[in-house]
Amino acid sequence: MSDGTAARLQKLFEGHRLTPTQRRIAHCMVRRAADAPFLSSVELAELAGVSQPSVTRFAVALGFDGYPGLRRHLREVAPGGPGPAPGGAEPNAYQQAVQAEIDNLRHLSALLADPAPVEEAGRLLAASRPLPVLGLRAASSQARGFAYFAAKVHPDVRLLDEGGTMLTDRIDAARTAGAGSLLCFALPRHPREVVEALEYARGIGLTVVTVADSAFAPVARHSDLLIPAPVGTGLAFDTACAPMLLGRVLLESMADALPDAQSRLEAFDAAATARNLFVD
Numbered sequence: 373m374s375d376g377t378a379a380r381l382q383k384l385f386e387g388h389r390l391t392p393t394q395r396r397i398a399h400c401m402v403r404r405a406a407d408a409p410f411l412s413s414v415e416l417a418e419l420a421g422v423s424q425p426s427v428t429r430f431a432v433a434l435g436f437d438g439y440p441g442l443r444r445h446l447r448e449v450a451p452g453g454p455g456p457a458p459g460g461a462e463p464n465a466y467q468q469a470v471q472a473e474i475d476n477l478r479h480l481s482a483l484l485a486d487p488a489p490v491e492e493a494g495r496l497l498a499a500s501r502p503l504p505v506l507g508l509r510a511a512s513s514q515a516r517g518f519a520y521f522a523a524k525v526h527p528d529v530r531l532l533d534e535g536g537t538m539l540t541d542r543i544d545a546a547r548t549a550g551a552g553s554l555l556c557f558a559l560p561r562h563p564r565e566v567v568e569a570l571e572y573a574r575g576i577g578l579t580v581v582t583v584a585d586s587a588f589a590p591v592a593r594h595s596d597l598l599i600p601a602p603v604g605t606g607l608a609f610d611t612a613c614a615p616m617l618l619g620r621v622l623l624e625s626m627a628d629a630l631p632d633a634q635s636r637l638e639a640f641d642a643a644a645t646a647r648n649l650f651v652d
Contacts, residue, residue, distance in 0.1 A: 381398075381405055382402060390433060394426070394430045396422060397420045397430045400416065404419060409443060410476070411443070412588070413427040413428060413439040415586050440606070443605075444468065447471070448468070465607075468606055472604045472606045476601070477614055477617065480602075480614045483599075483601075489597060490621055491625055493555075493581045493625060493626075494624075494625025494626040494627075494629045495625075496579055497522075497625075497629075498627075499552060501527065501549075502528035502530050502549050503528065503529050503530065504543060505529060505530065505557075506554060506566065506569060507556065507557035508534070508565065509563050510560065510561070510610065511615075514557040515531060515533050518555070518622070519531040521620075522626065524636060525627045525633040526626065526630065528549075530546055532569075535565045539569055544576070553579040553581055554573050555583075556570060556581070557584075557615065558584040558585070559584070559603060559610065560610060562590045562591065567594060570594035579596045580594060581595070581597045582599070584599075585615065586600050586602070587600045603615065
């Protein structure tokens with residue numbers, strides 16, 4: 373964001389009777405104007421040194437229904453935010469949701485300007501034999517998609533997409549078989565058993581690599597390497613384009629660290645052709 377956007381933030385706060393805590397949040401947002409449209413309420417609370425409910429009350433004090441409404445407004449007024457739809461009409465809720473995901477992808481792109489965390493994650497995942505991949509509830513599809521493609525280049529991928537009393541047993545089995553790392557996809561709302569599973573995994577010596585919606589997600593304190601990718605909150609159910617794409621980026625990094633990845637892909641393609649698996 374430009375200095376002009378910071379000025380617009382200041383203008384947004386003017387004319388409101390803000391408590392000292394709320395002024396602290398406002399000052400934090402102005403200082404972090406470039407990041408403000410992408411911060412979750414938990415992240416903003418952490419940066420401002422206040423509680424998450426205080427952030428919600430702050431948004432309501434500004435006239436919004438809640439923090440998602442304030443963040444949506446910030447994205448709309450930011451440079452590159454959604455402009456009028458064709459014909460001059462204001463973008464509808466569906467278009468705003470798409471634009472918010474585009475903004476999330478831009479934020480992810482900026483994060484990946486430093487490739488070191490992804491490259492480190494790729495090396496850790498490539499070296500783990502087997503490689504357990506955890507994702508429950510909302511994150512199960514992310515974990516399943518990663519595991520499906522990872523199995524084409526990694527010799528032993530173990531998908532953990534069901535909770536319950538067997539989850540710890542399966543983590544134990546992976547560790548006993550030689551696993552050095554565990555990959556976790558963690559999206560809101562965060563299941564308690566995922567937090568507990570990661571705590572257990574680190575306790576038995578696994579290195580935990582996590583893809584989460586925020587650097588301040590509940591799984592953060594039980595992760596050795598966490599790479600954030602924001603989710604969209606403009607629809608009734610969260611959208612997760614950025615976490616999905618980050619998963620594919622991690623796949624690429626892991627494949628780069630596997631010396632036999634290309635030969636495994638070629639072997640799969642040959643077998644698929646021989647079995648006539650695909651119509652194209």
